[in-house]
Amino acid sequence: MILLIHNNKHPVEILKDGQPLDMYIQKQxxxxxxxxxAEKFPEEFLVWAHQDLKGNLNIDFFKAHSNTIEMLxxxxxxxxxxxxxxxxxxxxxxxxxxxxxxxxxxLMSGTAGSISCKAFNHFRSFIPPYANFDLFLCVLAKxxxxxxxxxxxxxxxLSSSEKSEISFSKKMKETYNAIAxxxxxxxxxxxxxxxxxxxxxxxxIQLVKTYLIKSIxxxxxxxxxxxDTNRNEAESRLSFDIVIPTLGRKEVxxxxxxxxxxxxxxxxxxxxxxxxxNTDSVxxxxxxxxxxxxFEIKHTFTHQTGACNARNLALDQVEADWVFLADDDLxxxxxxxxxxxxxxxxxxxxxxxxxxxxxxxxxxEETVIQWPSFGSGCSFVxxxxxxxxxxxxxxxxxxxxxxxxxxxxxxxxVDILYTPFLTLLHLKAPVGxxxxxxxxxxxxxxxxxxxxxxxxxxxxxxxxxxxIKGYKTLLFLKFYRLQQIKNPFFYFRQMQKxxxxxxxxxxxxxxxx
Numbered sequence: 417m418i419l420l421i422h423n424n425k426h427p428v429e430i431l432k433d434g435q436p437l438d439m440y441i442q443k444q445x446x447x448x449x450x451x452x453x454a455e456k457f458p459e460e461f462l463v464w465a466h467q468d469l470k471g472n473l474n475i476d477f478f479k480a481h482s483n484t485i486e487m488l489x490x491x492x493x494x495x496x497x498x499x500x501x502x503x504x505x506x507x508x509x510x511x512x513x514x515x516x517x518x519x520x521x522x523l524m525s526g527t528a529g530s531i532s533c534k535a536f537n538h539f540r541s542f543i544p545p546y547a548n549f550d551l552f553l554c555v556l557a558k559x560x561x562x563x564x565x566x567x568x569x570x571x572x573x574l575s576s577s578e579k580s581e582i583s584f585s586k587k588m589k590e591t592y593n594a595i596a597x598x599x600x601x602x603x604x605x606x607x608x609x610x611x612x613x614x615x616x617x618x619x620x621i622q623l624v625k626t627y628l629i630k631s632i633x634x635x636x637x638x639x640x641x642x643x644d645t646n647r648n649e650a651e652s653r654l655s656f657d658i659v660i661p662t663l664g665r666k667e668v669x670x671x672x673x674x675x676x677x678x679x680x681x682x683x684x685x686x687x688x689x690x691x692x693x694n695t696d697s698v699x700x701x702x703x704x705x706x707x708x709x710x711f712e713i714k715h716t717f718t719h720q721t722g723a724c725n726a727r728n729l730a731l732d733q734v735e736a737d738w739v740f741l742a743d744d745d746l747x748x749x750x751x752x753x754x755x756x757x758x759x760x761x762x763x764x765x766x767x768x769x770x771x772x773x774x775x776x777x778x779x780x781e782e783t784v785i786q787w788p789s790f791g792s793g794c795s796f797v798x799x800x801x802x803x804x805x806x807x808x809x810x811x812x813x814x815x816x817x818x819x820x821x822x823x824x825x826x827x828x829x830v831d832i833l834y835t836p837f838l839t840l841l842h843l844k845a846p847v848g849x850x851x852x853x854x855x856x857x858x859x860x861x862x863x864x865x866x867x868x869x870x871x872x873x874x875x876x877x878x879x880x881x882x883x884i885k886g887y888k889t890l891l892f893l894k895f896y897r898l899q900q901i902k903n904p905f906f907y908f909r910q911m912q913k914x915x916x917x918x919x920x921x922x923x924x925x926x927x928x929x
Contacts, residue, residue, distance in 0.1 A: 417478065418453050418533070420464045422446045424526060424549060428467050432457070446526065447545035447552040454536035463530045464549075466494070472575045478530055484642045487557055488570040489529035493580040496523050497550035499591045500584040503882030504610040504889070505603050508788045509823060510561070512878055515581045517829030519569045520786045522561055524553035528573045531556075534642050535565055542637045551590045558598050559632055564640035564783040568831070588619060592626040600631050606889070614885050639783040651761045655736035656683040656753055657799075661726030662744040663691045666700050668845045675748035677710050681757055684736045685712040689726035695719050721854075724807035724817050727792065731806060734799050743793030746772070747841035755838055756796060766830045769795040770838040779836045787834035790822025794840055801830045810925045813854040814870025823878045858921045863910060865918035867891060872922035888915060 418437070421429040427449045430437040439456075441449045446464070453462055461482050465473050469492060481488070503511055513521045526549040539556060546552040557567040585591070595603050604626060611617050658676060662669050669688075676683060686709075690699055699717045714733050718726070727741065738760070740753075749755075759768070769787050771779050772794035792807070805824045811817040822832055858865050865872075875887055892911050901907040 417482075418457055418460050418462050419473075420446070420449060420453065420462065421467050421470050422449075422464065422526065422549065423467050425547075429470075432460075445545055445547050446549040447547070450536065451540050451545055454533035454540070458533050458537055460533050461530055462533055462536060463528075464526060465528045466526060469528060469574060473528060474573055474575060477572050482530075482532070483566075484532040484534055485564060485566055485640060487524070487529070487531040487535065487560060487565055487567040488573060489524040489527075489553060489557075489568070490570055490573040491525035491527045491580075491583070492574050493583075494525065494527050495583040495585050496525060497548065497585055497590045498523055498554060498594055499586065499588055500880055501588070501607075501611060501615070501882050502591050502594065503880045503884075504614075504886040505595055505599055505607050507879065507883045507887050507890070509819075509826060509878075510786070510788060511883065512823070512826075512880060513569050513582055514827050514829075516571060517827070518571070518831070519826060519829070520561075520567065520831045521569050522554055522558035522567055523569065524550065524557045524567065526550045526553060529553065530573070532642070535560070535640060538640050538642070539563075539637070543632070546593075548590055548593075551593060554594055555597055555632065559634065559637060560640065561786055562634055563637055564785060566786055566831070566833075589622060592619070592622050593629060596626045596629040597632055601627060610886065610889055613889070614882075641783070651758060653681070654738055654757050654760060656681075656738050656740055656756070657685045657687055657734045657736035658683050658740045658742055659687050659689075659727055659730040659734070660742050660744050661689045661691065661723050661730065662701075663721060665744050665845055668843065669701070669744045670703055672742070672744055672746050672748065673709070675746070675750075676753075678750050679748070679753045680751050681754035682710050683740070683753060685714060687714045687730040687733050688716070689729050690715065690717045691719070691721045691726060692717070693719055693721050722809075722812040723792070724809050724812045728806045728809075731802060734802070737799055739797050739799055739802065741792050741795050741797065743772075743842065745843040745845040746794075747843065749839065752838065752840070759835060759838060760796070763833065763835075765796075765798075765833045766801045767795065767797045767825055768833040768835055770834075770840060771836045772840040772842045774842050774844055779839075781834060781836040784833055784835045784837070787822075787832045790818050790825070790832055792818045792821060794842075795832075797825070797830075801825065801828065804828070808874075811870045811874060813856070815868050816871040816874035820874040820877065823874075827878075858917065861917050863914050863917070865921060866895070866911065866914035867918055869918050869921035869925060872918045873925045876922055877926060 417433060419431040420427055427442050427446060430439055441452055463478055510521045513519050513523055543556055561567055595607055608623050690701055704713050704715050716729055769791045807817050808820050811820055858869055875884060896907060
């Protein structure tokens with residue numbers, strides 16, 4: 417392990433396995449020194465720390481959590497280099513960091529952190545050694561996330577006495593720089609426009625200076641492919657419970673069950689929540705009992721419709737190691753659960769979403785990445801991670817429940833991965849499912865709310881203040897070309913009305929849970 421102690425501008429001390437190392441790089445920028453150390457010691461792990469916190473490093477934790485594809489960081493009681501106004505541009509879950517848990521984010525800090533030298537060397541030809549070390553780490557993390565590097569804010573890097581709440585920067589220079597480098601020039605203009613709209617502030621001089629900075633070209637950077645030597649453990653057999661809510665899809669569901677019955681790794685139990693709003697109806701799934709199945713089937717029939725309620729009823733019945741949240745109209749390869757078992761043993765996730773495409777769609781991802789979303793019809797979650805997590809019934813029969821469930825997981829310290837190598841075919845069956853319109857109290861509003869109040873409720877629940885404003889701006893801009901009002905001033909006034917109506921109902925949903 418290489419330990420680099422710095423003062424933000426330059427290295428002040430370098431140790432290898434606890435012993436001083438003379439490399440005479442004290443005049444280098446910290447980022448440049450990191451590249452030099454990674455090049456000289458490609459098999460080591462690089463740990464950095466500000467000189468004020470050298471004595472508070474949790475060295476035992478660093479040694480016990482050396483993952484070659486992970487980058488860890490913790491700002492402790494120091495501010496991040498990025499301002500909260502970055503949320504105008506980045507509305508992703510990776511900007512919504514939580515203070516007390518390991519959380520996936522590109523908001524890195526030079527206060528303390530670590531990365532494998534192999535991973536560092538992978539990106540050295542594509543990322544300049546920016547003079548500001550915190551900015552350099554943020555760029556490395558943001559780019560790395562798209563290429564298979566897993567990046568986290570990790571409070572356990574330091575002793576408990578140094579833990580603190582999230583503190584964003586009050587200075588704007590590096591936020592402008594980060595937008596130019598990571599998002600591109602057009603986002604700089606949109607960022608400046610929103611600062612003027614929402615904060616009544618502008619910095620035209622900084623905008624012009626930043627406009628000269630070269631953006632990162634993501635497309636030319638290869639994916640990170642490093643074999644972790646810590647993953648050579650013997651594979652064990654995990655148990656799986658499959659959760660399937662269904663409504664009016666008798667034959668399609670049977671096809672899905674037959675696919676599960678032919679798995680090389682047979683699941684322990686299929687938990688089916690069958691719904692039919694007709695109070696005189698009874699179950700139509702006669703084959704559940706008339707035919708023989710190689711797994712236990714727990715079948716609940718209810719007249720209450722809604723995917724959130726149905727999945728919650730099923731989650732209460734889970735007994736296996738892992739839960740597979742599935743749609744009722746999937747085609748599942750015979751080796752799917754066996755491949756999932758192997759993936760879990762190799763990657764050690766607590767939750768992950770798999771590729772679930774319709775016929776003719778093409779997978780865009782090429783490697784396992786940290787996922788900004790969550791698919792409630794194509795995801796695995798470790799049962800122990802679900803102890804206090806359920807689908808929010810306030811979002812029932814709307815949109816936004818998937819994203820909300822994913823954010824609940826992340827807030828509890830569970831990262832969500834995405835693998836393109838586990839594949840399902842989504843039939844999108846034309847009958848059944850949850851397509852029947854459900855009357856909502858806002859359906860009589862004129863004009864109608866925009867966005868859907870359930871979507872806005874999920875955003876209000878989890879996003880930062882600037883992210884909410886940034887979402888509003890992008891919604892107004894994107895929706896303009898999709899509607900009939902071409903007078904921009906009239907359009908803006910109309911959208912303001914629709915936003916206020918949505919905001920009213922979203923807040924009502926959140927307050928009546």
